Amino acid sequence: MTRKIVHIDMDAFYASVELRENPQLRGLPVVVAWDSIRSVVVAASYEARKYGLRSAMSVRRARELCPHAIYIAPNFMLYREVSRQVRSIFQQYTDRIEPLSLDEAYLDVTTNHKNIASATEVARRIREDIFLQTSLTASAGVAPNKFLAKIASDWNKPNGMCVIPPSKVQLFLQDLPLEKIPGVGRVTLAKFHRLQMKTVGDLRQRSEWELSYHFGRYGRRLYELARGIDLREVDGNQESQQVSTETTFDRDLPFAQLSAPLDAIAQKLWDQLLRKRKFGRTVTLKLKTASFRIVTRSQTYSNPLYSLDDVRQAAAMLLDRIELEKRSMLYRLIGLGVSTFAEVAEDELQMSLL
Template identity: 85%
Template structure:
């Protein structure tokens, strides 16, 4: 049976939620970000995007492009609440849901709770119900697999729908720029261009052997994607790989001043660990220097971190392992994460003792 996959992507989600809460700002360039010039944009309204503002852009750059933009600090508690509302709508149609983030998810509606034969009709109803219940819009992609559905959901934004029927897959992909492939970043794109490949059609001309030679294990997947093949199932049980948090400093700090912000990061991380009940044995420290070089150190322990003090001590030991020039190197960011999570039964037993 040909799968019927829908990818729902909320339109400028965080910014749209803020505009819903502050309707007087509609039509204005609104940016969701902390106002520090060392922060980055979490989300930008469509009005702000007209000035070139986008997610992950530095606030410093954003202010240059659009000095009159309005900044609103992120409210992730509110965003999670709205995301749960949207998830409840999905569950009216299918249990096969794979969230990618708070604002997007895959749905397998091949067989759905309402017995609707058309996946396109399912997507339209979901869009309508999202708007009725939240006053927010979402875009949808409908296709026979996840790869195509994700590309399609970005095709007619905002509040649009794009359908790729099985008979039109190869035609749809033919002239698609390679940067549209999910996961293709600047490095891979530059490599494509060096090999004189710019579109899916160019990629399709290369043999599986050649792609594997240039791109390693990923070459086989590129060979299949060029032909619209993606056998991955919608999986709602994918475990989190890491719980992490990080902060960018208002000014670059020397090594000797990192311990205090690192303790604060450990506290924030512990709050996430408790909320998600993800207790890990591996602790990872991330530092970014003033010259944007990434430094990481990691340590796996025999038992999970069951207290904030455990995380702080592990972080302090990792910091000592940084072999930088401690007198002259400056740092702009520090992050901390835990992974290699304990099983649920082990967590329940341990927490009952604490």
């Protein structure tokens, strides 16, 4: 049976909430960030984006690009409240909701509480409900799977919607630039270009073997995505979710040289956690030996990890728990993940971020 998946993404969420609260700022470049030279942009209004401002950019850089931007300190208590309000709208339609962050979620509406046959109609009504109840706009993607729904929600942003019916999937993918595939970053994109691939259509020309040769296990996934295949279910169970990152080395490394790459992925993982505003209590370290054996260690703490230092320390302690006999091996990959997410008291969080 074909699934009907909707991906809902609030438009410039934190900045839009601030503009709603401060209507006199409409039309001005507004940046949500702690106004300190050491902090980063949490969100930028569409007006601010015209100057090249982006979330996760340093405030120092943002000030260079747009000196007259208006800074507003984040009010996560409020954003979380609005997020709950939006969540309860989703719940009127389906129980299969997988939030990706405060402002983004996948919904499986194949069957839904209102017995609406058309997923497009469900998405339209949800966007309307969101606007009526919060005065905020959301964009929606409607597609037979998560991969396509996520690309679609970005297609007509802001305040837009894009529907990819099953019969249009191949046509949609044909000329889609490869950087639109969620998860494809600068490095993978450069590799695609070196291999003379620019669009998903180009990707589809390559054999599964060739993609596996160039991209390892990710190659098999690319082979499927190129054909619009993504069997992942909408996971409504928060407990099972994990935010993780991993890196495969250019050449296998001895155990003694793993600290530096571990530190680097701890930083990367922390950036992701911060962006998603997810703070978990369980940390998992994954290593893969040169002979493809997987070694994992994990630890659950009583409190969520609130800072980069917490994540770094937990990671180092897990590395320390690798037995002596495994320390003589060579490793090809290192990964780090956080799970068991908690509702975080915002004041506690803000204290630890400052």
